[in-house]
Amino acid sequence: MEYLVDTAAEFGVDKHIRFSSRLTEASWNSELNRWTLVVDSPVGEDVIRCRHLFLGSGYYSYRGGFEPTIDGEDTFDGPMLHAQNWPDDLDHRGKRVAVIGSGATAITLVPNLARDAANVTMVQRSPTYIHIETGDDPEADELRRTVGPEETFRRIRLRNLRNQQEVYAQAKGDPDAFKATLFDAIDAQIGEDVRKQHFTPTYEPWNQRICVVPDSDLFHAVRDGRADVVTGSIDRITPTGLTMADGPASRPTSSSKRLDSMWCFGGEAEFDVDGWPVEIGREWTYKGAAISGVPNLVYAFGFINASWTLRIEALTDYWCRVLIPHGRHRRREDGRRPHRRRAARAAVHLRCRLRLPASCGGPASATGRCGAVDQSAELRRHARSVRFGRRRRPHIQLTYKEKKMRVTVVGGAGAMGRKAVETLAGFDDVDQVRVLDRDMAPLAALDLGDDRRKIEEIVVDALTDDLAALFAGSSVVVSALGPFTIFGERVLSAAIEAGVDYVDINDDWEPTLAALEWHDRARAAGVTALIGMGASPGVSNVLAVRAADELDTVHALYTGWVVAGTESEPGGPRPAAALLHLVHECTGTVQVLEDGRPALVAPLQPLTLRYPGIGEIGVRTIGHPETVTLPRRFPDLQTCYNVMAGPAWWFDSVAPIMAAVDDGTLSAREAALKVENGVQRPADAPKTLRTPSLWALAEGEKDGQPARAAVGTTRWSPGRMAGATAIPAAMAARMILRGQIGRPGVNTPEEIVPFELLMEALSPLYDQPDPSIPLYEVAVDSTVEIGA
Numbered sequence: 001m002e003y004l005v006d007t008a009a010e011f012g013v014d015k016h017i018r019f020s021s022r023l024t025e026a027s028w029n030s031e032l033n034r035w036t037l038v039v040d041s042p043v044g045e046d047v048i049r050c051r052h053l054f055l056g057s058g059y060y061s062y063r064g065g066f067e068p069t070i071d072g073e074d075t076f077d078g079p080m081l082h083a084q085n086w087p088d089d090l091d092h093r094g095k096r097v098a099v100i101g102s103g104a105t106a107i108t109l110v111p112n113l114a115r116d117a118a119n120v121t122m123v124q125r126s127p128t129y130i131h132i133e134t135g136d137d138p139e140a141d142e143l144r145r146t147v148g149p150e151e152t153f154r155r156i157r158l159r160n161l162r163n164q165q166e167v168y169a170q171a172k173g174d175p176d177a178f179k180a181t182l183f184d185a186i187d188a189q190i191g192e193d194v195r196k197q198h199f200t201p202t203y204e205p206w207n208q209r210i211c212v213v214p215d216s217d218l219f220h221a222v223r224d225g226r227a228d229v230v231t232g233s234i235d236r237i238t239p240t241g242l243t244m245a246d247g248p249a250s251r252p253t254s255s256s257k258r259l260d261s262m263w264c265f266g267g268e269a270e271f272d273v274d275g276w277p278v279e280i281g282r283e284w285t286y287k288g289a290a291i292s293g294v295p296n297l298v299y300a301f302g303f304i305n306a307s308w309t310l311r312i313e314a315l316t317d318y319w320c321r322v323l324i325p326h327g328r329h330r331r332r333e334d335g336r337r338p339h340r341r342r343a344a345r346a347a348v349h350l351r352c353r354l355r356l357p358a359s360c361g362g363p364a365s366a367t368g369r370c371g372a373v374d375q376s377a378e379l380r381r382h383a384r385s386v387r388f389g390r391r392r393r394p395h396i397q398l399t400y401k402e403k404k405m406r407v408t409v410v411g412g413a414g415a416m417g418r419k420a421v422e423t424l425a426g427f428d429d430v431d432q433v434r435v436l437d438r439d440m441a442p443l444a445a446l447d448l449g450d451d452r453r454k455i456e457e458i459v460v461d462a463l464t465d466d467l468a469a470l471f472a473g474s475s476v477v478v479s480a481l482g483p484f485t486i487f488g489e490r491v492l493s494a495a496i497e498a499g500v501d502y503v504d505i506n507d508d509w510e511p512t513l514a515a516l517e518w519h520d521r522a523r524a525a526g527v528t529a530l531i532g533m534g535a536s537p538g539v540s541n542v543l544a545v546r547a548a549d550e551l552d553t554v555h556a557l558y559t560g561w562v563v564a565g566t567e568s569e570p571g572g573p574r575p576a577a578a579l580l581h582l583v584h585e586c587t588g589t590v591q592v593l594e595d596g597r598p599a600l601v602a603p604l605q606p607l608t609l610r611y612p613g614i615g616e617i618g619v620r621t622i623g624h625p626e627t628v629t630l631p632r633r634f635p636d637l638q639t640c641y642n643v644m645a646g647p648a649w650w651f652d653s654v655a656p657i658m659a660a661v662d663d664g665t666l667s668a669r670e671a672a673l674k675v676e677n678g679v680q681r682p683a684d685a686p687k688t689l690r691t692p693s694l695w696a697l698a699e700g701e702k703d704g705q706p707a708r709a710a711v712g713t714t715r716w717s718p719g720r721m722a723g724a725t726a727i728p729a730a731m732a733a734r735m736i737l738r739g740q741i742g743r744p745g746v747n748t749p750e751e752i753v754p755f756e757l758l759m760e761a762l763s764p765l766y767d768q769p770d771p772s773i774p775l776y777e778v779a780v781d782s783t784v785e786i787g788a
Contacts, residue, residue: 015756021046022062023269026053028295030274034739035296047528049739052323055299056312057267060084071236083109092117098242100234102128104211111217114226122229123242127201129210132185132219164306171205178205189219198229206305266299289315405737406432408474408500410462410491411481413437415577416505416534418446419719419726420478423765425451427734436460436470437481462487467494476733479504480726482577483584484511489518492529492746496522501742503733505534505725507581509591512537512625516746523745530747533732534725535694536561536642537625541750542758543696543711543776544630550709550780554700556639558609559626560619561694563646575672578721582675583668586658590623593631593640604655607643609697612710612779617691619643620651629748639699645691653679692777694724702780709780714773715766723765731761 008014018041025038037048065084073080078095081087083105093116099106102124114120139159143152171178182205186195213219221227235245271278273294284292288301298319302308407424411417412435425433425448434456435443443457460470462481467490471477477500479491488504488511495502496518506512515531522529532538540559548554589600605621624642631637644651657674660666666674692712699708717723732753735741741752763775 012756016754018046023057023267026266026269026271026297027275028271028273028297030295036742047743049736049742051739052296053298054319055266055297057299059264059301061264061268063268070234070242072242073237075239076237077239094118096241097121098123100124102126104209107211107213107218110227111221114221117226120221120227122227123234123244124198124229124231125233127199127231128208129179129182129201129205130186130199130218131182131210131212132189132216133212133214135215161306161310168206168305171210175204186219189216190223194222194229198231209304271297287315287318289319405430405475406434406473407733407737408434408436408471408477410436410467410477410479411487413440413443414480414482415722416482416726417480418442419722420480420730421455422446422448423727423730424478424733425454427730429734429737430454432456434458434470434474436462436467438462462490467491468497471495471498471500474498474500476501476503476736478502478729478733479506480729482581484508489514492518492531493521495529496525496527499525499527501527501736502529503533503729503736504531505538505729506532507534507537507624507725508584509623509625509628512628512748516629516748519746526744528736528742528744528747528752530732530736530741530749530752532625532629533729533749533753535721535728537629538725538728538732538749539713539758539762540624540642540694540696541626541630541748542753542755543694543713544626544698545633545750546755546778547696547698547709547711548634548700550711550778551698551700551702551707552704554634554637554698556699557626557630557634557637558619558641558643558697558699559624559630559695560643560645560691560697562691563644563650575669575676576721579672579676580668583658583661583671585623586654587661587668587671588623590621590627592621592627592642593637596636596638598628598631604651604658606651607641609643610708611691611695611697612708612781613777614691614779617645618648619645625748630750632748633750645695647681647685649682649685650679707781709778711776711778713766713776715771715775716768717762717766718768727765728758728762731758731765735761 005014008017018039021039021041023037023039027036028034029036033051035050035053037050037053039046039048065082067082079090081090092113095117097113097117097120099109099113099120100123102122106122106124107128107130110120110122137156140152140156143155147155167178183192183195183200186199190199218227222229230244233245235243265280271280271294278291278294280291283294286292289298291297291299298315300312300315303311407430409417409421409424412421412433414437417435417437421433421435421443424430431454433454436458437443438459438461440457440459443455446452448455458470460467463486471494477491477495477498479487479495479502481487481491482505484504484506485508488506488508492502492504492515502522506515512532515529518529532541536559540561544557544559548557586603588603590603591598592601593599594601601621603620603622607619607621609617609619611617620643621641622644626642627640630640654675657666657671661668661671692714693716695710695712697708697710699706701707702709717727719726732741732749735753735757740757741754743752759775766775
């Protein structure tokens with residue numbers, strides 16, 4: 001387990017895993033060319049959309065193992081459990097234990113339990129073939145000294161592949177000689193008499209898989225008297241143990257383990273294609289991986305007569321060679337159409353020769369031997385690829401469906417909207433950008449080049465026109481139409497009515513609360529609505545989750561941004577809409593989280609925070625939606641503020657202007673113009689500690705000690721505040737188009753946007769001041785970690 005955890009962390013795989021989650025439904029939509037997955041997760045039901053689905057769920061049921069009914073089991077006085085549901089608090093020390101079963105799980109459990117138990121009895125109906133394997137490998141040790149670890153790995157892997165083929169060939173070609181080799185090794189450990197009684201199967205080798213005992217640990221336990229074996233049928237379970245129908249009773253036990261497993265396909269999820277249920281047992285399979293009539297799905301099934309994971313490696317290598325050229329051509333969908341003759345041949349082998357129990361949807365019975373011939377040939381091909389580095393070209397034809405990706409941008413001629421339009425039009429997988437606004441004149445200033453052909457302009461009045469009808473046929477709607485106190489719910493409700501996914505840059509906390517009330521209606525309509533996906537809120541929310549992940553517990557979260565960039569856009573209206581919004585958020589009251597409860601406070605209140613790696617910074621409170629959404633993601637949070645960082649002289653200059661708005665002396669427009677024209681840096685103003693342009697700070701505990709963690713962006717986008725706000729929204733719309741994010745309902749960025757995915761998407765466009773520097777920094781107290 002330590003190796004698995006370390007390897008996943010080394011390659012960054014752990015950041016992309018959703019733990020404690022179970023797939024319950026998978027639906028393929030041929031019109032949208034994508035899978036929609038319903039997943040049970042620790043936070044409730046989640047929805048994931050994807051183009052390709054790889055099932056690595058194995059073939060066992062995760063609900064529980066197979067438990068046959070045994071007479072008297074309800075009378076047993078001790079604990080009785082299945083190995084698949086092993087409790088963390090089970091204490092078997094000094095007790096008598098019966099293990100029912102003789103497969104790989106049983107022969108692994110018995111010697112380990114025998115270390116601390118008074119006695120362990122393995123109860124089996126019939127014996128299993130067992131091969132003793134030593135942990136020492138002198139050949140590998142010598143190769144490491146002479147040719148190095150990489151070449152040693154290649155040679156030993158090739159040797160093991162050959163050995164597995166030779167062992168299987170001997171088992172099927174000369175079973176008596178093969179059995180003699182296994183039996184001689186066991187006789188040397190426990191004697192011929194015990195072996196004949198308990199370790200001599202009645203079937204031929206490799207009619208079932210052969211178990212491996214490492215370093216004879218099972219036989220050491222039997223030889224030393226710490227474990228014994230009873231072979232026969234169980235008659236009944238008694239209060240103190242169990243009795244056998246055709247042999248002696250086992251020793252009294254205090255716990256019992258049953259080890260058989262239930263077979264199933266895809267973790268028992270329900271699969272459908274365009275609403276038609278998939279009956280796995282009635283379909284053909286190609287290379288034991290793809291299923292006829294089920295697009296873009298691969299399931300992992302290992303070798304039966306060799307290492308299970310060896311075939312998984314070959315399968316993933318093969319499928320990557322199918323997908324990589326597919327991705328290079330930016331094609332969106334592949335309905336797999338293998339060569340008819342090859343598909344039929346592979347299907348016949350696997351349909352007729354692979355035994356699958358009726359419980360997993362396969363045929364109830366099958367004739368002929370298990371699929372040994374097919375898999376042996378596959379194993380030989382894989383061995384050749386290891387030896388010579390050859391990879392056969394996949395015998396699959398990819399057929400493509402062209403689907404128009406149309407994005408509608410509401411308010412697309414405004415400062416924020418134009419940047420969203422420009423970004424979306426530059427994406428190769430967006431075919432059309434429909435711009436809705438009341439005045440299209442500003443749109444003419446955009447330098448779109450050849451992407452201008454993608455633009456469709458529609459003059460609308462968002463207060464009176466039928467927006468739902470205008471959204472029809474769109475893949476996603478992006479709303480940059482403010483103020484959201486007026487237009488937020490109207491545009492969102494129209495997208496839900498039209499059944500179109502939705503993204504906005506809502507940065508007001510009151511309309512954010514109103515938008516969240518539409519969650520159930522959006523979910524019922526199957527619409528993914530992502531609100532507040534700008535800079536703050538938006539990127540800042542995702543940074544907050546990343547900062548919180550650095551700590552064990554989190555008590556306080558602060559999201560912040562610097563005051564630079566609040567000036568009007570050159571050539572744009574004065575004052576800028578962003579400055580009008582700033583006045584709104586710096587007057588009246590704003591909602592924050594204090595002592596674990598929402599509270600209304602006056603904005604521009606001074607706070608002093610300690611930013612890891614920088615020191616104390618002076619900030620002022622402001623009314624952005626992070627304070628009302630992050631507590632939903634972190635229910636134990638006690639404190640949450642959104643703040644502005646900047647020089648004290650700027651805040652001292654702005655505070656009287658905002659106070660004048662509160663007492664009615666100035667209008668919001670007059671105040672915005674004063675901020676733009678009348679706030680100038682004093683000549684003697686001291687320098688201020690520079691924070692990242694956008695950041696999040698988490699306070700809590702790590703390893704039992706108070707700790708702080710901060711994540712901040714060190715690069716930013718061109719286009720001033722318009723770029724910082726609109727580019728993340730455009731990127732999020734593209735993620736929805738690609739099926740990378742998605743969950744029906746009204747969502748906030750911290751709920752569905754993964755940090756690494758967002759940083760990867762933003763990195764090419766966040767190129768100021770220098771694209772060569774890292775995009776973000778993670779700082780934990782005095783430790784700073786640079787991110788790509």
